[in-house]
Amino acid sequence: MNRRIPVTVLSGYLGSGKTTLLTHLLTNQDTKKIAVIVNDMGEINVDASLIKQGAFSQTEEKLVELQNGCICCTLREDLIVEVKKLVDKGDLDYIIIESTGISEPIPVAQTFIYEDEEVGIHLSEICKLDAMVTVVDAYRFWHDFASGETLLDRKQATNENDHREIVDLLIDQIEFADIIVLNKVDLVEKEDIQELRDVVSKLNPEAKILESSFARIEIDEIMDTNLFDFEKASQAAGWIKELMQEHIPETEEYGVTSFVYKRQRPFHPERFMTWLENWPVDVVRAKGFFWLASRNETTGLLSQAGPSITIQGAGEWVATYSIEEQKEIVQQEPDLRKKWNEVYGDRMTELVMIGIDMKQKELVDSLDTCLLTEEEMKQDWTLFHDRLPAFS
Structure with missing residues (x-):
């Protein structure tokens, strides 16, 4: 059996710094052949255009844009097909998926664990999830946490029936993560960073917590970590442990x-x-x-x-x-x-x-x-x- 391609999934609420982290990962490594799947809700794929202006102008990486939906719902099947296509082309060392700011991480992980009977593809045979990474905006976290707003209120919902609350999404993304990046720490007082760090580690005691400004993180902290384990991740939330x-x-x-x-x-x-x-x-x-x-x-x-x-x-x-x-x-x-x-x-x-x-x-x-x-x-x-x- 051929080597399974490792996959890192980047999650995080809109504006947390996922795209900045992705660009940083791509521009600071030159040994790996990386495929990137960017998924954006809007008609104009802002994330993809940003990446094209940055890392992709100097690299040969393949960019797959999945539009008009998010990984966790309508485009799950598209994601499976695109990943399979990329792997089949060969000459690939790694895949990074940047999920939308409003997607929940568990369905993304399940895409790589379970066989999709409709398309007949079992991604776990050709890929292995390396890590689920969640980027948290340390500067705006408590504002978003306490806002009481829904995605509809902020005009960020998938449709008019998407009544999810911002805070529930933040918690989902934190509780199901192997690595949590507290980004924009340069904008936050030291004591407040430590308090947020303590809260996050209570919410998910299993996760590795990193701090960053402008999403600058050492590459080996994020890639080839071999941290993901579905059973462990499913039981990682602090409330479950308690x-x-x-x-x-x-x-x-x-x-x-x-x-x-x-x-x-x-x-x-x-x-x-x-x-x-x-x-x-x-x-x-x-x-x-x-x-x-x-x-x-x-x-x-x-x-x-x-x-x-x-x-x-x-x-x-x-x-x-x-x-x-x-x-x-x-x-x-x-x-x-x-x-x-x-x-x-x-x-x-x-x-x-x-x-x-x-x-x-x-x-x-x-x-x-x-x-x-x-x-x-x-x-x-x-x-x-x-x-x-x-x-x-």
Whole structure:
């Protein structure tokens, strides 16, 4: 079997410096034959034209422009076909993909992991993902994080049904990355850089974090790193590690901490809704499962980043299954057996909180007031007033 071509994927929100990094990579190496796939949403492919003016005027690299869509949706198939075409031509050492500022990294990675049955191409046979790189604008990060804006608000959406929030995209790109480049650090105070670095390492403890101005990074920090591992990347997010009891050490100096709120008693829907409406500002990221009395059959999933809070259903509690099915599942999952309650089974709340200068005791106490009282535990839970959004 021929050597598989390594692939580096550059992600990052619009304006973070991905194109600058790409140009830097291309102009500062002269030994590799690199193919570049640039993907841009606009009708005018700004990224591609910039690259043409820069690195491509002096190099022979092949530029493939994928237009009218983004890697993570309509053009996934095009991406597969283009990558295959490039590899088949031979005489190639490396591929760099610059995804759009609004694309999510997981579907891009999946393109290289799973066979696309429609086109019958399995990229993992000819390529290997070397690293998922996310570029973060250190200067604008907190502004974008707290903006509360959607891609539609900024006229950056793929279509009128694309209601994704900027902050959710930022978090997705950080939590699924092997390397995170904090760019534009020359515009930020040293203490603020360290605080951001601490927050980012809480969000993704597995990632290698680099700092840069004008996206100037040593090439061997980004290419031929052999860092990507899909299973590891899928479990890299800080909130997942906390749920798996892998606590991430605190960084006392800048007050970045995390904890898991765990209770085997359901929330009262009205009090919990009021709590959500008054979200504590010191919590920058929260995610996990919750038990709501008025929806006793269904596991709730809460995800928060900055001003964005979403709740949805995450399937039925195992306790709702037949006795036979319960026994089978509990046998397969020893962890479930440990937390199984005689009366309520696996129903419980496990919420991971990551924040800056969090008042943990106050947070825990305020969440505890949302739990059912002894008296309410004996009542008919279906009668409780529930104005939380329906689980999707």
